[in-house]
Amino acid sequence: MKTSFPLLLLLLLIGFTAHSQQTVTGIVQSASNDRILENVNIVNLNQVKGATTNEKGEFEIRAEVNDTLYFSYIGYKSIQVTVSNDWLKYGDVKVKMTEVGIALEEVTVRPVQLTGYIEIDAKNIPIYNNYRYSISGLNTGYEGGDRQPSAVTKVLGSIFNPADFLYNVFGKRPTQMRKLRQMKEDDEIRNLLQTKYDRETLQALLQVSRVDIDEILRNCNYSKDFISTANDLQILDAISGCYEEYKVLKRD
Known part of the structure; x- marks a missing residue:
C-alpha cells in the first residue's frame, strides 16, 4: 500500500509535535x-x-x-x-x-x-544620586549607576574596557545568554524570580557564579545599591538589557 507524500509529512509532523511536547x-x-x-x-x-x-x-x-x-x-x-x-x-x-x-x-x-x-x-538625610530606569513588567524602577545619565549608553565604557570582561562572559556563553529572552517570556519563571533574592536560579539557568553576576552588573554600570537590593527578576532584566546593548555595540 502506497502512502502519499502529504500524508506521510503530516504523520511525521504529528509525531514530532507529540515528541516535543512530552x-x-x-x-x-x-x-x-x-x-x-x-x-x-x-x-x-x-x-x-x-x-x-x-x-x-x-x-x-x-x-x-x-x-x-x-x-x-x-x-x-x-x-x-x-x-x-x-x-x-x-x-x-x-x-x-x-x-x-x-x-x-x-x-x-x-x-x-x-x-x-x-x-x-535635610543635611542628615541620606540622598542617593543613582539614575533610575524602568523595568519591563514592573511598576517600579531600578538604579543604574551614577556615572552614566542614559540607559542606552551605560555599557559603552564596559565594551571598550581593555579587560573586555563582558565579552568573556557574554561572548563565550552564547547558548546560556540566549536563554535570557526565554526566561523573560515565561510567566512561571518571572513570577518565581520576582520573589527571590538569592541569585541561585539565575546561576543555574545561566551557568554563571554569583561573583560573575555581580561583575556583569558592575561592568554594565549598575550601582552597588541596585546589585545588593534588587530581586532576581530585576537582575534578569538588567542583564538582559545589558546583553542586548552589548550585541548591538559589538555588531556596530
Missing part, C-alpha cells in the same frame, strides 16, 4: 518526614520552562530525556534532577528535598537622628 509529573516531599511541599518552584534548565507544585505537592512540566529540572523552596536545599527514560515511561516520581538551617546575621539599624530643624535635618 511532560513529566511527580510529587515533592520533605526528605525528613515525607511532608508534602506546596509551591515548590521547578525550572527546566534546558527548555527554560517553569512550574510550581500544587497543594498536594504535585507538579507537571514539559521535559525530555536528559533535561535537568531545578527544584527550589525556601528553607530547603535546592537540587537538580535529570529526566530519565524511565521517568517519561512510567510517570510520577517522588522528589525529596532536604531542609537546611538558616543562621540569621545580626543587623544593626541606625535611624536618622532628626533635630526638628529643617536646615540641619
